[in-house]
Amino acid sequence: MTETLLSVRDLRVEFHTDAGVVKAVDGVSFDVARGEVFSIVGESGSGKSVACMSLLGLIPNAKVVGGEAWWKETDLLQARPELLRRIRGGEIAMIFQDPLTALNPVHRVGRQIGEMVRIHERASKREARDRAIELLDLVGIPQAERRVDNYPHEFSGGMRQRAMIAMAIACEPDLLIADEPTTALDVTVQAQVLEVLLEIKDRINSAIVLITHDLGVVAGMADRVMVMYAGRAVEMGTTDEIFYDMLHPYTVGLLASLPRVDATGEELVPIRGAPPSLIHVPAGCPFHPRCDYARLPTPCSTVVPEFDPVPGKNPDHRSACHFAEELAGERERGKARA
């Protein structure tokens, strides 16, 4: 059995605003094992970034109101700030969405990368610089020994994101959290950067948590997927299960709203309505006002569905839908007809 690196249980994160309490993450659980790419998918505001960043204490005004997050022998949610700071960057590193703003414009790229080694491993200046060159080379920056002395504005977008990756992997962390790592890049560069990420992951034997709304990226990279909606997990399974055997209407809707190469001529079906306000989450299943399968008023608008395995399916494939079984059955009948 593979080693479980991170184990999050029933994480609850709230923001207290003037308008009310925002339940950004409402009871989310997941595990990440060494070597895998675990993807968290959802619309903007579904809580996917908050769930990961709050683990590392990176959202100052967020209140973690419940849950546990076990990292090795430590509960990250209870850890002292000093310990958390050592874990950040050293054991768990983050890659940010926008490489154009995530590098400090006044320092040389090499120095920023070297700084990681210097503070976490107390390396000398000389060692840090050599390490920076090595890392830049590793992430595929040509002429690394010359580029190491460049400033960020002398790098292209794709190169900056690679420099960010180099920074994140400088201390060979066990877990890389990549928050929309390719959103700011154009498609060809995206593919290269993702390839670099995967290569690096295998080289340093770590795991990746990939936060994204881009299902194309998920299909190409992820081993397992968790779909989030309104701060809750609605479906979790292997990438194949999520794409070909989805057990939640929201996942069905997400995939139907995507263009597919193998389904030319079919119209795209958007999910009707808009994501709910996280201050007034709909009662019962939060997705019911937008769901085509909802049976109203009960149980969908009254009972919160459990996030459970579905009978007859892989026990690790969970769905938070009252009618997950029917949904699966209906699709199988559809397939049989076709």
Place this chain on the structure above:
Amino acid sequence: MTFVDQPEALTGTPTGEAGIADVHEAQPLGRDVLRRFRRNKLAMLGLAFIVLLILAAIFAPLITSYDPIHDRARGQYRDGPSAEHWLGTDTIGRDVFSRIVYGARISLRIGILATALSLLIGVTLGSIAGFFGGIIDSIVMRITDMFLAIPYIVLAIAIATVVGRGKENTVILVLGLTGWLAIVRVVRATFLGLKELEYVEAARALGFSRLRIMARHVLPNALQPVIVYGTIAIGGVILAEAALSFLGVGVFDPTPSWGLMIENGRRDLANAPHMLFFPGLAVLLTVLAFVFVGDGLRDALDPKLRGRE
């Protein structure tokens, strides 16, 4: 797969991505800044004047043969400009030109040291307030407000009286201790804007300590307004020194200070206007020069103008 970027990415043109760069994005004080500064004629003129002034202050004994304190021309009191005394003499026969040249030493020393003291206090307090925020911010800013509420001259006289009037160090202390108020606000505001930026968040996510983030990552980006303000402030301090000396809380006679010379000249304005005019001109030109250089720096450092021809 091999990772070779576009050829133009490899040449690394410094202004290549100016268009999409963040507004706060600073660039190292490199050729770009220098080039833009050089194109600003007023700023270059100001810089030339300052350089000249510094040279004059350093080589004062070579420029003028009169001692500003001890050489007194007998029988030539309040004389206007002549071949012997280029800018005339003062009430007790001292050479005005030589006193202005030596006065540049005092003015520049006070201007630079007092500004340095203000910057030290202002940048430290401003960084702390802006970076940590919350209750620390409130305390620092309320203390600043308290100082702002006291009229400047009253504060200056009070400090001068406490430390002892008449000495040059006192003047530096007085001006240094009254000049930091605006700097705190400038630095704090810049910090508030900068700390929201993603590279600060990224630095936190990668395990950098708060102190390190503040000193190494935020502060260098906040230096632009500080450099500009500091340059202009030197001019302001020189003016303030003149004002203090004029009011009698600055340095005392016989120290050759521009403010003191103006004060002395005021009494003989009707019969010997040169005694007020020339030191006044020296103050005016020096202050203007620093303001021009500060303005030039602001324009040259402004990232929004980067790459614009």
